Amino acid sequence: xxxxxxxxxxxxxxxxxxxxxxxxxxxxxxxxxxxxxxxxxxxxxxxxxxxxxxxxxxxxxxxxxxxxxxxxxxxxxxxxxxxxxxxxxxxxxxxxxxxxxxxxxxxxxxxxxxxxxxxxxxxxxxxxxxxxxxxxxxxxxxxxxxxxxxxxxxxxxxxxxxxxxxxxxxxxxxxxxxxxxxxxxxxxxxxxxxxxxxxxxxxxxxxxxxxxxxxxxxxxxxxxxxxxxxxxxxxxxxxxxxxxxxxxxxxxxxxxxxxxxxxxxxxxxxxxxxxxxxxxxxxxxxxxxxxxx
Numbered sequence: 001x002x003x004x005x006x007x008x009x010x011x012x013x014x015x016x017x018x019x020x021x022x023x024x025x026x027x028x029x030x031x032x033x034x035x036x037x038x039x040x041x042x043x044x045x046x047x048x049x050x051x052x053x054x055x056x057x058x059x060x061x062x063x064x065x066x067x068x069x070x071x072x073x074x075x076x077x078x079x080x081x082x083x084x085x086x087x088x089x090x091x092x093x094x095x096x097x098x099x100x101x102x103x104x105x106x107x108x109x110x111x112x113x114x115x116x117x118x119x120x121x122x123x124x125x126x127x128x129x130x131x132x133x134x135x136x137x138x139x140x141x142x143x144x145x146x147x148x149x150x151x152x153x154x155x156x157x158x159x160x161x162x163x164x165x166x167x168x169x170x171x172x173x174x175x176x177x178x179x180x181x182x183x184x185x186x187x188x189x190x191x192x193x194x195x196x197x198x199x200x201x202x203x204x205x206x207x208x209x210x211x212x213x214x215x216x217x218x219x220x221x222x223x224x225x226x227x228x229x230x231x232x233x234x235x236x237x238x239x240x241x242x243x244x245x246x247x248x249x250x251x252x253x254x255x256x257x258x259x260x261x262x263x264x265x266x267x268x269x270x271x272x273x274x275x276x277x278x279x280x281x282x283x284x285x286x287x288x289x290x291x292x293x
Contacts, residue, residue: 005046005201005202006046006047006048007046007047007048007067007068007196007201007202007205007206008048008050008065008066008067008068009042009047009048009049009050009066009067009068009069009209010049010050010051010052010057010060010061010066010068010069010070010071011024011031011040011049011050011051011052011069011070012051012052012053012054012057012069012070012071012188013038013051013052013053013054014053014054016054016070016188017051019091020070020091020188021033023089023091023213023216023217024042024213026216026219026290026291027209027212027213027215027216027290027291028212028290029042029043029044029047030042030043031049038050038051038052039051046205047205050066052066052069054070054071054072054075055075055078055125056075057069057070057071057075057191058071058075058076058079058081058083058191059079059081061081061083061191061192061193062079062081062082062083062193063193064193064195064196066193067192067193067196067202067206068086068190068191068192068193068196068202068206068209069190069191070089070188070189070190070191071188071189071191072099072186072187072188072189073088073184073186073187073188073189074099074101074126074129074165074184074186076189076191077129077184078126078127078128078129079128080128081191082194083191083192083193083194084191084192084193084194084197085189085190085191086189086190086191086192086206086207086210087189087190087210087214088187088188088189089187089188089189089190089213089214089217090187090188090217091187091188091217097167098185098186098187099165099166099167099185099186099187100165100166100167100182100183100184100185100186101126101129101163101164101165101182101183101184101186102163102164102165102166102169102172102179102181102182102183103117103122103161103162103163103179103180103181103182103183104151104154104161104162104163104164104172104177104178104179104180105117105154105160105161105177105178105180106154106155106176106177106178107176107177107178109160109178111160111161111180112180113180113181114133114134114137114139114180114181115137115139116180117134117139117141117160117161118139118140118141119140119141120141120142120160120161121141121142121143121144121158121159121160121161122134122141122142122143122144122159122160122161122162122163123144123145123146123150123153123154123158123159123161123162123163124143124144124145124146124150124162124163124164125145125146125147125150125164126163126165126184127143127144127145129183129184130143130163130183131143133183133184144159146159146162150162150164151164151171151172151175151177152175154175154177155175155176155177161180162177163183165186166179190206190209190210190213192206211293212291212293214293215290215291215292215293216290216291218291218292218293219289219290219291219292221265221266221267222263222264222265222266222289222292223263223264223265223266223269223286223287223288223289224261224262224263224264224286224287224288224289225260225261225262225263225264225269225272225273225284225285225286226259226260226261226283226284226285226287227259227260227276227281227282227283227284227285228252228257228258228259228260228281228282228283229257229258229259229260229279229280229281229282230256230257230258230280231255231256231257231258232256233279233280233281234249234258236279237260237276237279237280237281240272240275240276240279241260241262241264241272242264242265242268247260247261247262248260248261248262260281263289263292269286273286
């Protein structure tokens with residue numbers, strides 16, 4: 001029976017871990033971590049969870065050790081993994097925008113373009129992708145794997161340039177470096193094993209996961225508003241309201257009043273509510289949203 005089947009899900013360990021667990025909770029799945037345990041509990045008998053590094057996730061999914069998982073587009077490319085990319089899930093530990101792998105050099109160096117680094121040493125964790133990038137550009141460089149603290153390699157004289165991931169560029173600048181090129185825009189992706197994707201139960205489960213995760217992401221930054229409005233004020237109120245779709249309008253017991261429900265951007269509410277109140281709206285309620293599908 002389908003209910004007895006299990007989908008093996010990979011959760012990225014490390015910098016994305018907390019953001020991923022929070023996203024799953026908004027989507028309806030509570031993941032409980034245990035100290036030094038790579039197999040957290042999840043409140044769904046059809047799912048089993050494993051924690052692994054984002055850098056390795058696509059290998060486990062490709063091999064079938066995991067049916068699906070969340071990892072960065074960058075690591076899928078780095079590992080050259082043959083997997084099904086189900087969707088993009090743009091979220092991170094810092095902001096809801098894609099991260100960038102950039103080429104950076106010392107701020108006072110003479111290098112201005114990737115071509116200027118011919119014959120030079122580049123330190124990065126993204127070795128294979130960096131080699132392919134420079135090979136494709138016809139620029140001969142030495143690419144060296146960096147075990148960490150990559151930003152310091154140029155300052156310490158261990159490399160002429162680095163390829164490092166950043167969201168804001170703040171850390172790069174703080175280390176006295178200057179970005180000279182953007183190599184790759186990356187974000188989290190939900191990926192699936194090819195055989196698992198062909199299994200009806202597993203594919204349906206993955207599609208449901210994706211739908212609810214996307215719904216939770218879509219709800220971020222949005223709130224719901226409910227209010228009662230005098231009927232004669234409706235034209236003015238409607239002209240003021242932004243919305244994802246047309247507002248829901250219903251008649252109240254008092255036929256001279258209407259009830260309005262709408263979804264709006266959270267950052268507009270503090271300006272919007274006083275204007276609605278001035279136009280005669282009453283009983284204004286703001287409420288949070290977990291998912292918008």
